[in-house]
Amino acid sequence: xxxxxxxxxxxxxxxxxxxxxxxxxxxxxxxxxxxxxxxxxxxxxxxxxxxxxxxxxxxxxxxxxxxxxxxxxxxxxxxxxxxxxxxxxxxxxxxxxxxxxxxxxxxxxxxxxx
Amino acid sequence: xxxxxxxxxxxxxxxxxxxxxxxxxxxxxxxxxxxxxxxxxxxxxxxxxxxxxxxxxxxxxxxxxxxxxxxxxxxxxxxxxxxxxxxxxxxxxxxxxxxxxxxxxxxxxxxxxxxxxxxxxxxxxxxxxxxxxxxxxxxxxxxxxxxxxxxxxxxxxxxxxxxxxxxxxxxxxxxxxxxxxxxxxxxxxxxxxxxxxxxxxxxxxxxxxxxxxxxxxxxxxxxx
Numbered sequence: 001x002x003x004x005x006x007x008x009x010x011x012x013x014x015x016x017x018x019x020x021x022x023x024x025x026x027x028x029x030x031x032x033x034x035x036x037x038x039x040x041x042x043x044x045x046x047x048x049x050x051x052x053x054x055x056x057x058x059x060x061x062x063x064x065x066x067x068x069x070x071x072x073x074x075x076x077x078x079x080x081x082x083x084x085x086x087x088x089x090x091x092x093x094x095x096x097x098x099x100x101x102x103x104x105x106x107x108x109x110x111x112x113x114x
Numbered sequence: 115x116x117x118x119x120x121x122x123x124x125x126x127x128x129x130x131x132x133x134x135x136x137x138x139x140x141x142x143x144x145x146x147x148x149x150x151x152x153x154x155x156x157x158x159x160x161x162x163x164x165x166x167x168x169x170x171x172x173x174x175x176x177x178x179x180x181x182x183x184x185x186x187x188x189x190x191x192x193x194x195x196x197x198x199x200x201x202x203x204x205x206x207x208x209x210x211x212x213x214x215x216x217x218x219x220x221x222x223x224x225x226x227x228x229x230x231x232x233x234x235x236x237x238x239x240x241x242x243x244x245x246x247x248x249x250x251x252x253x254x255x256x257x258x259x260x261x262x263x264x265x266x267x268x269x270x271x272x273x274x275x276x277x278x279x280x281x282x283x284x285x286x287x288x289x290x291x292x293x294x295x296x297x298x299x300x301x302x303x304x305x306x307x308x309x310x311x312x313x314x315x316x317x318x319x320x321x322x323x324x325x326x327x328x329x330x331x332x333x334x335x336x337x338x
Contacts, residue, residue, distance in 0.1 A: 053146075054181055054185075057189075060192060068331070069141075073115065076145065
């Protein structure tokens with residue numbers, strides 16, 4: 001992830017973002033994911049290829065994603081989709097990250113003690 | 115849509131300039147490069163600048179090579195997981211019946227005063243036939259993939275699994291005969307021996323299934 005200064009902040013949440021996007025769409029390919037994130041955040045958040053593909057391959061190895069190759073414009077395109085385990089795991093991980101963000105927000109909004 | 119010269123340049127960029135070898139990864143990255151370059155060309159960017167920009171997004175050659183290494187590892191892990199899942203299926207209905215059949219057969223084979231022998235045993239012939247059919251189908255799929263002229267031909271991943279199946283079967287037979295007094299062990303411990311043989315057969319079957327699935331998945335890639 002590359003955008004201004006958020007690379008380290010996004011590092012731990014990339015896999016959850018992928019799972020969430022795939023929960024929403026039946027199947028997506030790598031480039032489509034980068035563009036979707038860019039569109040959703042109006043270009044504020046950019047996922048670099050160097051971070052995206054290792055994350056996708058890792059999720060596939062964990063059995064959370066499955067792949068399917070289709071021929072598009074005469075070339076092979078690899079689509080990723082959630083497995084049954086992936087659907088279950090996605091819900092858990094999303095809830096976990098949301099709860100973490102809520103707590104983080106509480107700490108960040110802490111008013112200075114008098 | 116990039117021209118044929120540009121497509122060749124992308125292919126050379128990945129294979130020659132960045133030393134990538136894994137066909138599956140190259141196929142995936144080629145599609146990514148084409149999409150990225152398409153978008154940049156539409157914005158008026160030059161082809162060379164576009165390819166460099168995408169390349170830097172991957173972390174340059176170092177990043178690509180690291181990705182390939184990690185990809186191989188994750189694929190090995192993935193294959194291991196699938197084989198374990200397939201083996202587990204042989205202990206649940208309906209595949210449990212195959213396990214029982216193999217176990218019964220191996221027990222009959224190793225028990226003293228056995229009444230069946232390799233030559234006239236229908237169970238042995240069925241097993242051998244089944245395994246041979248699987249091997250042959252996998253080999254036919256592999257050859258068909260090799261014959262493809264486009265860049266999506268399956269080499270590394272399927273070939274590795276295929277060699278794994280053949281090599282494990284050959285080495286298993288070889289080492290058992292070289293290092294173990296097989297007949298003595300079988301005569302002394304017939305039941306454990308038949309269980310071990312059954313397990314090895316199931317592992318081979320599960321690996322064959324994985325190979326077959328992967329090749330079939332590749333051969334059924336159809337237009338979206």
